[in-house]
Amino acid sequence: MRYAVLIWFFLLGHFCTLAQTYRRGEINLENFVEELFAQQREDEDYEDLYENVLQLLLNPIDLNKANEEDLKSLFILLPHQVKALVSHREKFGKFISLYELQAVEGFDLMLIERLLPFVQVGEDIQKQVPFWQRVKESRDAYFIFRVSRVLETRRGFTPPDTLSNGRLTSRYLGDPNSLYGRFRIQQAKDFSLGFTIDKDAGEQFIWDRSNQRYGFNFFSYHLTLYNRGKFKTIHLGDYQLQVGQGLVFGAGFSPGKGAETITTVRRSTIGIRPYTAALEFDFFRGVAATYRKGLVDFTILASHLTRDGNLTLTTDSLEQERSAISSLQTSGLHRTPTEISYRRQAAESNLGGNIHFQSGDRKFQAGVNSLFTTFSQPFERNWQRYNQFEFRGQENHIHSLYLGYNFQNHYLFGETAISKSGGTGAVLGLMSSLHPQLAFSMVWRKFDKNFHSFYGNAFSENSRPINETGLYMGLNYKANQQWSMSFYYDYFHFPWLRFRVYAPSSGHEWLGRVQYKPSRKILLFAQLREESKARNLRAADNTSNFYLLDQGTRYNYVVNLDMGINRHFSMKSRVMGSSFHFNQQTTRGFAISQDLNVDYQRWRISSRFALFDTDDFDNRQFLFERNVLWLFSIPALNGQGLRYYLLGQYKLGERITCWARFARTIYTDREIIGTGLQQIQGNRQTEVVFQVRYQFLR
Incomplete structure (x- = not known):
C-alpha cells in the first residue's frame, strides 16, 4: 500500500515539476533571508549567519537519521510539523524518496518547496571502507578561489603626505585586492576536512616568519570525525x-x-x-x-x-x-x-x-x-x-x-x-x-x-x-495555501546605561507581514516594522556635560513582488522606505529596485537597478544582493543616487564553475565618498569580483 501511494505522488506532474526546480545546494537565498531577518543592521555578523545557511545546504539533513532537534535547527518546521514528520517515519518506516514528504500529514507544496534544499534521503555510509579511501573517493570536495577589489583609488592607496614635522601620513601597506580561498572535503555524518585563507584589501601578501605572517593574513583549518x-x-x-x-x-x-x-x-x-x-x-x-x-x-x-x-x-x-x-x-x-x-x-x-x-x-x-x-x-x-x-x-x-x-x-x-x-x-x-x-x-x-x-x-x-x-x-497564521500572516511584538528594557544612552531606558519593536502566493511562480508580500529606542539628547544650552534622553522611533516598510516569467526568466520588484522621528524632527528615506534574472542551462545571470534617496544615516536602506557563492552583499544605501549590478555564473563542466560580478553605486549628492583612508575622490564606487570553484571527483 505504501509503495502504491509513493508511486502516485511520484507521478503527480505538479510535484515532479517542483522537485526539478531546484539544483541541489541552490535556492533563492534572498527570499529565505527576507523571512528570517526583519531588517538588516550593520552590527550583525551576517557572514557567519549566512555561512551556516550554506553549511546546511552543503550538508542536507538525512530524513531517515534526523532527530527532532536536527529538524528544528532548520527554522522551517513548526512543532506540529516536526512531530508529524517523525510520526510518519515511525509508522511507515524509513523514507524511500523525497516525494514521500507529500504524504506527511499537514505538509503542502509550499512547505515542501522550502524544505527540499535542506534535506535528503541518504545512503548508509560504508564504514568498512578505510577512512583515507573514503576521503579520496568523496564526491563532496571542492576548492574555491576569489579575487575582488574596488576599482576607484581609495586614499589609503595614494602616496603619503608630509606633515609639518616631517613625518609621513599613514597609508595602507598592501595592494587593493582581496583574496580568498577555501578547500573542503566532507562526507555527511562521517568526516569534514578543510581550510580557509583570506587577505583583505590593503593587507600585505608577505612571508615574515618573525611576525608569524605567512602570505595570507588569515588561515583557518579543521578536521572533524x-x-x-x-x-x-x-x-x-x-x-x-x-x-x-x-x-x-x-x-x-x-x-x-x-x-x-x-x-x-x-x-x-x-x-x-x-x-x-x-x-x-x-x-x-x-x-x-x-x-x-x-x-x-x-x-x-x-x-x-x-x-x-x-x-x-x-x-x-x-x-x-x-x-x-x-x-x-x-x-x-x-x-x-x-x-x-x-x-x-x-x-x-x-x-x-x-x-x-x-x-x-x-x-x-x-x-x-x-x-x-x-x-x-x-x-x-x-x-x-x-x-x-x-x-x-x-x-x-x-x-x-x-x-x-x-x-x-x-x-x-x-x-x-x-x-x-x-x-x-x-x-x-x-x-x-x-x-x-x-x-x-x-x-x-x-x-x-x-x-x-x-x-x-x-x-x-x-x-x-x-x-x-x-x-x-x-x-503566525496561515489562512490557506495562498495567504499567510505573521506578527511579533517585543518589549525591552535596559536597566543600566548603554553606548550613546546615558540613562536606563526602554523600547519596543513590532513587525507585521502579509504574504500572498497564488502559485509557485508568484510571491507578493507587504511588511511594516516599527522600532522605538532611546538615545542621548544634548541639553538645550549645548554646554551642560550631562545627557537627556529622547525616544527615537523608526518605521520601515517593504512591498515586494517576485514573479517567474517562464522557466528561464524571473523578476523581482521592490519598494521600501523608512521614517525616523527624534528630537521633534522627522526624516525619511526610500529605495526602489528592479531585478531581472536568467537561468538557462549552464548560464545564470542576475541583475538589478536601484534608486535611493535618504535624508540622513538613520534612514539608510539595506538591500540584500545576490553575489558569488560564499560572498554576501548588503549595502547600506545612504544619500541620493543609484546602484546597479550584474552577476554571471557559468558552469564550464561537471567540475568547474565560474562567477563574475560588477556592481556600481553613483551618488548625485556628493563628490567625495567615505572618510579617512577609505575616502574616494569622486561620486561613484565600483566593485568587481571573480571566483572559480573546482569540484573534485565529479
Missing part, C-alpha cells in the same frame, strides 16, 4: 559550539527577530561544528570531542589562540610597569602600521564542557555548560559611564543549566546562567502550534548588567546578552 565508536564527534582545529539557548555557547545560525516569528526564537543544540568562515573572531582553536554514553552526551573542549588587542602600560604600587588589554580588535584588518601593531598582542585560553541528556522518547532534554576563560593580560577598559560593569580582570568563568520539553504540539525551553562576577542571565520560551493554521511563540529574557558571556548569542535586542530584560510574542 563523526560517529567513531562511542564518540559522536572528534574535532581538531577551528570550531564553534552551540548548545542550550546560547547563554554560554551560542555559535551558529541564530537569526532572532524576523518575518519568521515562530521557529527562530529558539536556539538548537547542534553541538560541535567546524568553523569555516573568514571572520577572525568568535571561534575556538584547539581540540573538542563529544562522547555518547547511553542517553547522555559528554563534550569537552580546549582552546588557545592569539587575539588582536590594544595594550596599555600601567604602573602598579611597586612602580613596576605591566601591560593590560584596553580593548580587543574584531575587524581582522591589518593594513596600516597601527593595525599591524594590534596583531596577536593578547592570548586567550578556554577550557569548557557540556553534559547533555535526552530522554528515550526524545521529549525531554537537559544539560549543563561550563566555560573557563583566561587572558594573557588583564582587561582594564578605558572608563566610561556606560561600561562600568563590563568585564575587567584576567579570568572569567560561566556556568549554565538548560531544559527543553516537548508536550504534544507545544515546546518549552529555557536556560539560566551565572558568570564569575555574580551576574546572571536567563531565557525562558515557548513555541506552540495552537492549530494547524495558527502558531504562537513567546520568549522572556533577563541579563544582568554585569553578566559576562564571551561566546553567548542568546535571543536578545542587544548584540550581546547583557544589561537587558524583555518579553517577545509572535504569531
